[in-house]
Amino acid sequence: MRRLGLIAAITTLLAPAAIAAPGPWDQPAAALAAQIADILGPGQAQLSVRNLSSIPNESIPAIRRILEQDLKQRGVTVSGAENANMVRVTLSANARNRLWVAEIAEGNETQVAMVSLAADEPQPAPAAGELLLRSEPVVSEPEPVLAALEGANNLVVLEPDTIVIYAHAAQGWQEQTRMSLEGRAPMARDPRGILEPPADGAGFEAWLPGAHCAGSWPQTGVSAKWIVACNPSDDPWPAAPAPIIQSPAQPPTQAGSASAAANAPAILKAFYNAARDYFTGVISPGVGVDLPAFYAAILLPRAAGSGALLLDTIDGKVELAENEKLEAVAGARDWGSDLALLRSGCGAGTQVIVTGSGEAASDSLRAYELPALEAAPVSPPLAMNGTVTALWSAPDFKSVYAAARTPENQYEVVRVSALCN
C-alpha cells in the first residue's frame, strides 16, 4: 500500500513534466499551422496528412493531433464539413532536410505553405560478441585524414596538403593552427602518411610521400608558436611499430631478423613508393627473407620475446614473416588492406584490428588473433560510418585509430578500443 502510494506520488510529480516536454514535431507543426492559419483565417478546414518521408507511419496520428491542436489555437477548426476549405499536409523530405508542405485549397485556388526541419541521424545498433570493439569520435574533417596523433593537450591531424593542430577545449578538440604543405610534389590519388611521436615525446614526426616533417610542441608559459619543418625525403617510414617487448636475456640471432627487430628498436622501417600507395617490400632492418610489396605491416609479439612480421600484401594476400620464412596466413580472406595492432589485455592480450574487404558503402573493423598461421576472429565486426581510408595504432597500442570517408564525404577519425567480456 505504501509502495502504491509512492508510485502514485512519483507519477503525479512526473506527469506535468512529461506533458510539458516538447516533442520533436511540436515546433514544425506549430510553424506550419501558423502559416496555414495566416492563409485561411479563422474558420473550418478539412485536414488530410500523408507521409512521403522516413517518419514512421505510427507517428502520423500524433503529428495530425498536434497540427489540429495548433490550428485550433489559431482559430482554424478541423472538421469534416463539406464547405470547409481543404488542407492537405504532406510530410516530405529532400536530400538535406525534412519538408512539411501544406496545400491549402480555397475555391479554385491553391496556396502552398512550407516548413523545413532537420532530418534525424540514424542510430547504429550496438554490436554483441565476446570481445567488443567500440569507437569514439575524435574529429571530423572535409579533407582526407591520413593520420592523427592524439596527446593529452593536442591533436595533430595529417592531411594531404596540411597539418592541422587542435587544442583541448571544453567542447572537445578546437582547431588551433593549420600549416600548409603546399609546394610538395602531388600526392598519389590514394594518399597515405604516418604520424609518430618523436623519441623525446614532445611534438610529432610526419612521413608523407617524398617528405618528412618534424613539429615541436610550443613552449609553455610564453606565446609560443608551433614550429614545423618539412624537407624532401625518401627515407623509409616507420611502417611497423611494435610495443616494447619484455624479452628474456637472449642474444640476437643475426642482424636483421624479425626477432632482433622486435626487441631493440621496436620500429621497423619500410621504403614507401611515393608515386603509388604501398611499401616496396624493402625494409630496415631486414627479416632474413625477401618481402613482397605491401600496404600495411605490423610486428606481432610472440612468446619468448620474439616477433613476427604480418604483411597485408598488394596482391591481397596476408603473409607472416617469421623465422626467416614467409608463409600465407589462413582465415584472412575477409581482410581489407589495412591493419593495426591493439593491446587490449583481453584474450591473448594483443589483437590485430583489420578492415573489411568489401566495397560496400560502409566498412567495418574486426579483431583477430593469430596464435599460429591462422587468423581467428575474436570480435564481431564494428560497423564504420563509411569506407576506412587509414588505420593505425596509438603510440601505446591501447587503442587504434581509423579514418573513414563518410557517405557525406567527410573524413571522420574514431578511436577504437576493446571491451573484454
Added chain:
Amino acid sequence: MFRRCAISVFLALVGICAWGRTRPHYGGTLRVEIAGDGITSSDATVLHLLLDGLTRFGADGALQPALATNWTADDGSHRWEFSLRRGVQFHNGDPLTADRVVASLNLACNGDCPWTQVHAVGSSVVFVGDSPMPNLPWLLAEKQFLISLAGTADGTAPACCIGTGPYQLAAHSSPQLVELSANEGYWGGRAFADKIEVATGKSIRDQWLDLSLGRADVVEVPAEDLRQAQQQRLTVVVSPAAELLALKIAGTGALANPMLRASIAQAVDRSALSNVIFQKQGEITASLLPQELTGYAFLFPADRDLDKAHELRGGLACPPLTLGYEGDGAMQLAAQRIALNLREAGFDVQAVALKAPQHPDLALRLLPLHGSDPAAAMEILLHAEGEQATVADASPAALYRAEHDFLARSTLLPLLDLPRAYALGPRVRDFVLLADGTPDLASASLEDAP
C-alpha cells in the same frame, strides 16, 4: 576424375581471387566504349579526363574546389574572386595562370556568359556581374567552363583539349579511339590506370558485345536498356537522376498563345513515356528538379488531362507543328509518342530529327540535373536552355515559387528524371559515378593491374 580436378582448379582460382583487398592498384589500361565522341556529346566522358574546372561536383553532388582552392563573394554576389591552385601545369608544361583561365573562360561562352566581365588579378580570377550571381561557383563546375589552354606562348594554337586533367591525349590518339595516358603530376593525385582507351561512336549493341567478349571494361547502359542489362546480369552502376527529359515549347510563332502551350502541357502522357519507352527506369515528373533534391516536386501534377487540354485549346487555331529530337532510339520513339498525344488533343504535329540550326515549335531535350544545391541546380538547368533564372533566396518556399512561376509560362515541360548507367567488366574496381552521372574514371582501378 578430370571433372573433379577441374572443379578443384576452379575453386582454387576463385579462392585466390577472393583474397581481400580494398586499396586500389595502379597500372593497366582501362577500355571504355561510348556512343558519342566524349567531347561534344552530353556525357563529356573524355573532356572530364582532360580538363578541370575552377570547381567540380563530387560524387554526392556537393561542390568541391578544383583549379580554384577558395572563392569569396562581395557586393551582394555581384563580384566573385577565385584563388587559383598553385603549382598546376597544363599537359604541355605551361603553368596555370589567371590570364590563361580568363582566356579559356572568355572562349567558353563567347560573349554569352553568366557574368559581365572576368579578369585576372594576380593569381586570382575575378568575375563581375551586372546582376547578382549567387550560384556562380556551381555554374563554373559545368563542362562549358572547363579550363583549356587557349593559346601557347609562341602564339600557335594548341591541339584540342590541352588541360590540367588527370589524363592527357596520347600522341597516336584518333577520334575513333581516343587514347589517354595518366598525367603523372596531376594535382589531385596520379590516376590509377596508366592508360584509358575510349572507343567512340560505338552502338550500344556493339558495346555490350565487346563487354561480353572481354574487349571492353566500361560500356554505356541507356536508361531504356537498364532492365535488359539487369536481365542479362551485367554489373551495372546507376546514378541518381542525372538528366531531365523535357519538352521545350517555343513561346513565339505558332505557340505564342499561352493557352495553346498550356493545352500541350495537359495533353502529354508521361506514363506512356515512362512505362513503354523508358521501361519504367525514369521517374515521372512535372517539376524541374527531382523530389529527392527539393522535397516539393509532388506539388506539380504530372497526370495527363485530355479534357482540360481540349478545354484550354478551345477554338484556337494552330498551324502544323514540328517536334524536334536529337539522337535516335528512345528519343525518337519518345518524340513520336508525344506527337501522337498531341494529335489526340487536336494538334497537327510531326516529329523530325533535329539539325543544329533548326528552331522547331517543340523540341525534346535532355537537360542536366547537376549538384546537390537546389537553387544552383535550377540555375544550371535553365542556363543550359538559355534561360536566366537566378534564385537568390534558396529557401524551399522561394525556390518553389520561382519554379512555379517559370513553369506557369509553359515554355518548358518536365517529363522524366532519368539516371545514367554503365556496365562494368570483371576487371574494374572502385568505379563511381559523379552526381551528374559522369564516370570518375581517374579513380577507377583494375583488378589485374600489375
